[in-house]
Amino acid sequence: MDFNRRAFIGTAAALGATLAAPHVRADGHGRPRVVVVGGGAGGATAARYIAKDSEGAIDVTLIEPTRKYYTCFFSNLALGGFWDMEDLAHSYGKLAADNGINVLHDWAVGVDRDAKTVSTAGGHVLPYDKLVLSPGIDFVEGAVPGWDVSAQNAMPHAYKAGSQTELLKAQVLAMPEGGVFAMVAPPNPYRCPPGPYERVSMVAHMLREVNPTAKILIADPKETFSKQGLFEQGWGLAYPGMIERVGPDFGGENVEVDPAAMTVSIDGDVQQVDVCNVIPAMQAGKIAHDAGVTDGRWAPVRGTDLASRMDEDVYVLGDAAAQGDMPKSGYSANSQAKVVANAVRGALTDARVFPARYSNTCWSLIDDENGVKVGATYEGTEEKIAKVDGFVSQTDETPQTRAETFRESLGWYAAITADMFGATS
Amino acid sequence: MRAALLATLLALPATAGGAEGGDPVAAILAIEGDAAYGAYLGAECTGCHREGAEDIPAIDWMTGEDIVFALESYRSGAREHQVMNMIAARLGDEEIAALAAYLGAAD
Numbered sequence: 434m435d436f437n438r439r440a441f442i443g444t445a446a447a448l449g450a451t452l453a454a455p456h457v458r459a460d461g462h463g464r465p466r467v468v469v470v471g472g473g474a475g476g477a478t479a480a481r482y483i484a485k486d487s488e489g490a491i492d493v494t495l496i497e498p499t500r501k502y503y504t505c506f507f508s509n510l511a512l513g514g515f516w517d518m519e520d521l522a523h524s525y526g527k528l529a530a531d532n533g534i535n536v537l538h539d540w541a542v543g544v545d546r547d548a549k550t551v552s553t554a555g556g557h558v559l560p561y562d563k564l565v566l567s568p569g570i571d572f573v574e575g576a577v578p579g580w581d582v583s584a585q586n587a588m589p590h591a592y593k594a595g596s597q598t599e600l601l602k603a604q605v606l607a608m609p610e611g612g613v614f615a616m617v618a619p620p621n622p623y624r625c626p627p628g629p630y631e632r633v634s635m636v637a638h639m640l641r642e643v644n645p646t647a648k649i650l651i652a653d654p655k656e657t658f659s660k661q662g663l664f665e666q667g668w669g670l671a672y673p674g675m676i677e678r679v680g681p682d683f684g685g686e687n688v689e690v691d692p693a694a695m696t697v698s699i700d701g702d703v704q705q706v707d708v709c710n711v712i713p714a715m716q717a718g719k720i721a722h723d724a725g726v727t728d729g730r731w732a733p734v735r736g737t738d739l740a741s742r743m744d745e746d747v748y749v750l751g752d753a754a755a756q757g758d759m760p761k762s763g764y765s766a767n768s769q770a771k772v773v774a775n776a777v778r779g780a781l782t783d784a785r786v787f788p789a790r791y792s793n794t795c796w797s798l799i800d801d802e803n804g805v806k807v808g809a810t811y812e813g814t815e816e817k818i819a820k821v822d823g824f825v826s827q828t829d830e831t832p833q834t835r836a837e838t839f840r841e842s843l844g845w846y847a848a849i850t851a852d853m854f855g856a857t858s
Numbered sequence: 859m860r861a862a863l864l865a866t867l868l869a870l871p872a873t874a875g876g877a878e879g880g881d882p883v884a885a886i887l888a889i890e891g892d893a894a895y896g897a898y899l900g901a902e903c904t905g906c907h908r909e910g911a912e913d914i915p916a917i918d919w920m921t922g923e924d925i926v927f928a929l930e931s932y933r934s935g936a937r938e939h940q941v942m943n944m945i946a947a948r949l950g951d952e953e954i955a956a957l958a959a960y961l962g963a964a965d
Contacts, residue, residue, distance in 0.1 A: 482901065764905065771901040787898045790948070794906075794941055808941055810948055822947060824940045841941075844913030848906050856909070 464492040465781040468551050468561040470541040470720055472497025472525060474506075475567030475751030475766035477853040482774035483565075484532040490782050494535040494559055496551065499595075500524060502854075506763040507846050508594035509628065510798060512602050513635025514642070521594055527855030541568075544724035546744055563777050566726070567751045567766065568718025569593075570624050573730065576714035577617055579690040587692035588709040591632075592624065604708045605636055611646040612707035615697045617688050618653040619712045622731075624752045624761045626659035627807070629712055631797040634664065637672040638800060650706070651678040652699050654686035659760075660797060660807055666828050667799035717753035731755035737789050737813035738776035739769055748773045757817025758809075765793045767849055772813065789813030796842035802832070804839030882934070882951075886926045889955035896960025899953055902945070903961070922962025929954045 469480040472495055480495040503521045510516040525536040540554040544564065551559045572590065574581065580588060591601040605614060614636055618629045633649055640647040649672075658664075668676045679685040684700020690711060696703050716722075716730035726732045726741040732749040733742040734756050741747040750756075750773050751766030759765045772789045779786035794808035809823030826838065907917045920928070931937040932946035933954075949957070 486897075767905050768902070771898075775898055785894055785898075787895060790899075790902070792902060792905075792945060806940070808944060810944055822944055824944055826940075840913045844908075844911055845906050847911065848904065848908040848914060851908050852904050 462560075464490065465562045466492045466494070466560055467563045467565065467777060467781070468559050469493065469495045469565040469567065470551065471567035471569060471718065471751070472499070472502055472536075473567060473569055473751065473766065474504075474763035474849065474853055475569075475770050476565065477502075477525070477528065478767045478770035479565050479567065479748075479750065479773050479777075480534050481528055481532055481853065481855065482771055483777055484528075484534050486774065487778050487782055487784070489533060491778065492535070493533075494537055495525070495528065496537045496539055496541045496553060496559075497525065498538060498540050500538050503594035503598070504763065504846075504850065505592070505594045505625065505628075506849075508591070508598045509632045509635045511594075511598055512591070512605070512632060513638045513798070514602075515635075515798070518595075518599060521598075523850055523854045525854065531855050541720050542723070544720065544747075546724065546747065549746065562746070562781060564724075564747045565773060565777070566718075566721050566724065566732070566747060566749045566753065567770070568720045568753050570715040570752045570761075571718050573714040573716050576619075577688060577690060577711050580617075580692065580711045580713065584690075584692035584711075587695070588690060588711045590712055591710060592628075592712050592715075601708070601710060602639075605639055606643065608640075608644055608647055608707045610644055611648075612644070613648050613650055613704070614640070614708045614710070615650045615652065615704070615706040616710045617690065617697070617712060618651055618655065618658075618685075620654045620686070620714050622761060623712070623715045625795070626760050626762075627664075627795055627797045630658060630660065630664045631799075632710070633676060634667065634671075634797070634799045637668065637675050640675065641672060647675070649676045650697075650704070651676070652685045652688045652697065653678055653680050654688075656681060659795075660805055660825065662828055663805045663826055664797075664799065667803060667805075671800040671803070715752075717749075721749060721753045728755070735813075736816060736818040739773050740776070748777065757811075757814075758820040759791060759793055759811055759818050760795065762793055762795050763849065764795065764845075765791070767852060768792050769818075789818075791818060794845070796838065796845065798839060798842070799835075802836040802839050804835055804837075804842050805830075806838055806842070883927055883930050886930060886951045886954050886958070887923065889951060891922070891955035891957070891959025892952070893956065893959040895953075896956035896958070899949075899957050900960050903957075906941075917961065919963055920961065922958035925958040925961050926954055929957065 469476045484493040502523045528534045529536045543552040589597045589601040591597040687700045689698040721732045726743045734754045739748050739750045750769040752761040768791045778784035791811040796806045805826035807825040810821045811818045909918050932942040
């Protein structure tokens with residue numbers, strides 16, 4: 434019902450643009466059809482750029498289950514009390530109204546690559562000429578012994594933003610005086626490399642205000658982590674004595690949890706904790722596996738256009754892709770989406786195709802007005818997305834620089850969400 | 859706001875950075891920019907720059923000449939900003955001219 438109405442809006446909007454539309458390589462069925470699965474930084478951007486730049490020449494359907502999308506990026510700021518959950522919320526109305534995209538709020542449950550169709554839980558079967566998969570991440574079953582998704586209320590992951598973020602925040606606020614917040618950090622590769630450590634900073638920020646004798650314990654399977662020097666220096670200055678990290682040298686990779694008893698075992702040493710944030714190992718979202726475009730946990734793609742190694746008519750971007758050197762971040766997905774949009778338009782219309790170029794910057798907040806960043810540029814090669822150049826914030830920066838970096842991150846949030854969902858101004 | 863930004867930009871020295879020496883800004887301005895290429899390259903800008911913003915300054919008001927001057931200043935290092943120095947470092951003269959042709963508002 435809703436889909437039909439939106440489809441009509443999309444068609445009506447597209448008709449107005451037909452005269453100016455680029456020449457189309459139609460395959461006997463009218464306008465070429467693109468189906469995009471996943472309405473996050475990768476999928477929403479890809480859908481918007483394909484629709485916007487093809488000026489109605491391509492029929493674009495975006496399948497996304499949620500009507501209100503909470504960005505994962507900046508959700509740590511909600512956890513830290515800097516932002517409200519509603520500051521993270523976005524809707525898809527402008528993509529339908531301004532760009533003529535058919536926004537279908539449904540679950541994609543199957544891909545038939547021979548018939549070139551996507552089926553949904555709601556019973557739709559959508560034909561495509563090109564399919565764009567941007568499903569984000571799922572967790573690897575059994576990655577943390579004792580934990581599975583059914584335990585996510587006792588021990589939240591909060592690694593998909595929304596109710597999990599709110600739950601974890603409520604648990605932090607309900608900790609007894611001097612209690613323990615534990616985090617089971619994920620192994621590489623995973624979504625948002627600095628994310629767990631920004632989260633520790635934000636939880637520490639909250640606890641410093643309401644429960645200053647509380648402790649934070651991180652069990653980490655990784656030898657090193659993103660922006661490590663910046664975080665560790667920041668923690669020492671802003672939250673002295675509060676945070677302890679157990680790396681693999683001391684059993685940080687040998688962890689079990691018991692959600693019923695609220696215990697964490699690190700290398701056999703069982704500890705009672707008050708909150709336990711379990712961030713398990715990750716893999717590509719389920720639909721990528723169902724579509725048969727994964728090899729192991731992730732979907733291998735070409736560096737030049739993010740086309741699947743298994744199927745020229747399927748593109749996989751964002752966190753789900755095994756693409757090479759880019760970190761799994763919202764910025765990366767947004768950047769990759771623009772290359773995919775150009776490649777898709779080139780394949781389906783007479784649009785010019787330009788060499789792939791990508792960039793990424795990840796901002797993190799350590800404390801009030803204390804932002805840091807890491808960034809890089811990348812190029813597409815046949816083998817992979819390859820890093821060209823990069824930078825990282827320095828440990829000796831002035832408070833003024835850190836405050837500027839934080840303000841810059843706020844500007845980026847406003848800009849990228851407008852770039853994904855359509856300008857709100 | 860706009861006048862102040864422009865004044866800041868124009869007050870910066872045009873340092874040499876082009877491969878052929880001379881005035882690199884003038885060399886880029888002499889190129890006829892490929893606006894379609896600029897539209898593709900410009901998608902990298904809109905992930906951070908938005909209309910009316912000051913936290914990351916808006917660029918929609920800039921003329922093609924402003925764009926060339928700003929990008930060349932970041933590329934040469936005359937203006938310093940970690941992200942913009944990195945972004946501009948891999949822009950050739952053709953790319954800057956293309957961006958100016960596409961983004962330049964008031965030409």
